[in-house]
Amino acid sequence: MTGCRGSDSAALPAEAVLSPPETAHIRSLRAELAASKSFYLELSLRDKELRLCHSGTFLRKYKIDEAGIQARRLLFVGGKRPKDWNSRIWREGRFSPPHVVERVRIIPGDETTRPTPGKPGILPPTLEELIPVAPRFTLDFPQGFSLLFELRGEIPGKNAAPEKGNPAWNDFLAGLGMRRGPAARLKITMGAGDGAAFFRSCPPGSPLLIMP
Secondary structure (H helix, E strand, C coil): CCCCCCCCCCCCCCCCCHHHHHHHHHHHHHHHHCCCCCEEEEEEEECEEEEEECCCEEEEEECCCCEEEEEEEEEEEECCCCCCCCEEECCCCEECCCCCCCCCCCCCHHHHHCCCCCCCCCCCCHHHCCCCCCCCCEEEECCCEEEEEEECCCCCCCCCCCCCCCCHHHHHHCCCCCCCCCCCEEEEEHHHHHHHHHHHHHHCCCCEEECC
């Protein structure tokens, strides 16, 4: 699951100053994603926002409270802060616990599920009723990077249990080389409302661009 220790988390700078080549690089990555004509994510560390985008347009923004980068540990020795985790695109991310839609069961012949002239029909369920959210979840990328989300406050709608297992124990085993884990992860703390909305609305496998 994870291979980075929370105690080694390094706070990110409140504001990053980009050089002209860095700015041009970010613009080219954003243009590449916008031209894909599919959903993608942008994480702006400067603005503390996570954005769901399509074709160069922000569809929704989710506010972030805190963010800190964590490097893999070797036994009890902290690793160096990775240099290539931002200003790049991460692809094929998967949620853990997984994104599960709990379907509504409709019983044939049940009058409450059948539209009736002059009477309101059954109300369609909302995402809050269909998709449970855990207070702690990860978005893992096969390239060796992970986002760890910790939600503050009460989660609206259905709740899910956190993934089984002790994260600290998983980190220790990864440090011993007995379990696979990301080389680095970004720990993100955000309000339960924004965090749950992001989890429920994020299309599976959406590319992620992390910007300074």
